Amino acid sequence: MKVILLREKGHALALKISRQTAVAAAVALFFTASWVGYTLIDRLGEPSMGAGTVAEWRDRLAVQHAEVESMRRRSDAESQAVGRQLAQMQARLLRMEALGARITEVADLDHGEFSFADPAPQGGPVVTAQQAPEWSDLRVALEELANGLKARENELEILESMLLNRDYQAAKEVAGRPVNWGWMSSKFGQRMDPFTGKSAWHAGVDFAGKDGSDVIAVAGGVVTHAAKRYGYGLMVEITHGDGFVTRYGHHAKVLVQAGDIVKRGQVIGQMGSSGRATGPHVHFEVLKNGKHVDPARYVARRR
Secondary structure, X not given: OEEEEEOHHHOEEXXXXXXXXXXXXXXXXXXXXXXXXXXXXXHHHOHHHHHHHHHHHXXXXXXXXXXXXXXXXXXXXXXXXXXXXXXXXXXXXXXXXXXXXXXXXXXXXXXXXXOOOOOOOOOOOOOOOOOOOOHHHHHHHHHHHHHHHHHHHHHHHHHHHHHHHHHHHHHOXXXXXXXXXXXXXXXXXXXXXXXOOOEEEEOOEEEEOOOOOEEEOOOOEEEEEEEEEOOOXXXXXXXXXXXXXXXXXXXXXXXXXXXXXXXXXXEEEEEEOOOOOOOOEEEEEEEEOOEEEOOHHHHOOOO
16 A cells, blocks of 8 residues: 655655555554544533532632631621720720829929820831731730720829829818908907907907908818807808818808808908907907817918
């Protein structure tokens, strides 16, 4: 058997193949083609393989979707947790600013010396490259900051309580003169009575001044009497606590009433000569645990 192969430019190549070789090659080619075709038909015609593959892909997609959804839910939950934490921190910060402003007022700090409303001044050169913090580091920092804010808030509340208690103790301490202007016209103890000319006990001190001038409380307390009383004329009595009571007599006009809470330095009446008096003045008494004591020792104290 002769096989002629044509080449370019009209050249031809002749090959001689024996009959047996040609037959064997043809048979081999036939069986190979038949096997490939059968395999393809078998594979393509098998319905179970296509359905299984699709099902497998669907399962994988479902798993991935579940993982993505789980991550989204965790992200939402973490975001909500951080949001709640930030809200609590903001509330604590506002509380701390209010406490700080109150403490600044109570501690009598100079205006502008310290302000809780303004951010603390900071600065400095950048030494290392800056980079955004990791989420885990940010959560730890937020937790530490929240704990720190809570601790500072508690400390500020304690400090405020101590300062207020200090001021309360100082405010109710009897100290100073019951008038802004005037002079001491009679001392505590035995004296010559201005009406009888005889020796008599004087339970307080007298401060003379201009008729109608202010009479002030020497300490904070509660008004327990604000009306006429025999010998005192119009009289104001204030209870300060710790057993202290002060009395202010001979007013021309009383400006408070029983049950009022008064502060140190508050005007409680106008100087006059009501009751047993020879002229405008205020009769000032100090009682400790129900007994009269010399007001001069408290008048000399600095407020």
